Amino acid sequence: MAMQFTFGEGLEVTGMLDVANRYQGGPGFIHGGILTTAFDEAQGMACMVLRRPVVTGHLQIDFAAPIPLGSVLELRARIDGTVRRKVYTSAEARIVEGPFADPDVVVATSRGLFLTVGAEHFDRAKDFVDGVPVSPHGTSSV
Numbered sequence: 001m002a003m004q005f006t007f008g009e010g011l012e013v014t015g016m017l018d019v020a021n022r023y024q025g026g027p028g029f030i031h032g033g034i035l036t037t038a039f040d041e042a043q044g045m046a047c048m049v050l051r052r053p054v055v056t057g058h059l060q061i062d063f064a065a066p067i068p069l070g071s072v073l074e075l076r077a078r079i080d081g082t083v084r085r086k087v088y089t090s091a092e093a094r095i096v097e098g099p100f101a102d103p104d105v106v107v108a109t110s111r112g113l114f115l116t117v118g119a120e121h122f123d124r125a126k127d128f129v130d131g132v133p134v135s136p137h138g139t140s141s142v
């Protein structure tokens with residue numbers, strides 16, 4: 001998935017997603033799984049400040065409003081807290097360009113639990129790696 005990320009002050013990360021036609025779910029609107037992937041990427045990216053690999057343990061999305069194709073979505077994500085290996089994150093999405101654009105309206109929210117893992121987590125699958133990810137979170141092929 002092609003998203004552009006910028007790191008803001010503190011722990012917040014902003015990701016931008018062009019809602020391309022190939023991301024369609026119901027006619028004219030984004031697929032919920034695509035939006036879920038975008039949140040996963042953004043919240044995972046927010047965890048990079050920890051400088052340790054993380055994987056998603058639990059992700060909970062609220063789809064508050066339909067998001068039409070042709071939109072530009074802004075996702076703001078952050079770490080809310082850590083407990084041992086557990087990293088609690090949250091994020092929200094707004095339509096900032098295109099149909100239905102209103103930067104004051106939150107169209108979806110997400111809460112995610114990430115777990116820090118050691119290199120051995122990925123070593124188990126090293127024989128199955130498909131190319132080199134362009135970024136730590138550039139692993140999606142949708």
Ligand SMILES: CCCCCCCCCCCCCC(=O)SCCNC(=O)CCNC(=O)[C@H](O)C(C)(C)COP(=O)(O)OP(=O)(O)OC[C@H]1O[C@@H](n2cnc3c(N)ncnc32)[C@H](O)[C@@H]1OP(=O)(O)O
Pocket residue numbers: 040044053054055056057058084085086113115117118119122136137139
């Ligand atoms: C060197 C290589 C570098 C590469 C870097 C590239 C990075 C790129 C990354 C890109 C990634 C992109 C993003 C992706 O797409 S990541 C891909 C999608 N995610 C996965 O594949 C993860 C699959 N699951 C697992 O591997 C394990 O289940 C994990 C590692 C998550 C936990 O199993 P583990 O055996 O390790 O943990 P534990 O059982 O000791 O539990 C520890 C604590 O956590 C709590 N808990 C656990 N699960 C849940 C849950 N679901 N809800 C609530 N709580 C949960 C648990 O209660 C306990 O709490 P406490 O008792 O401490 O209070």
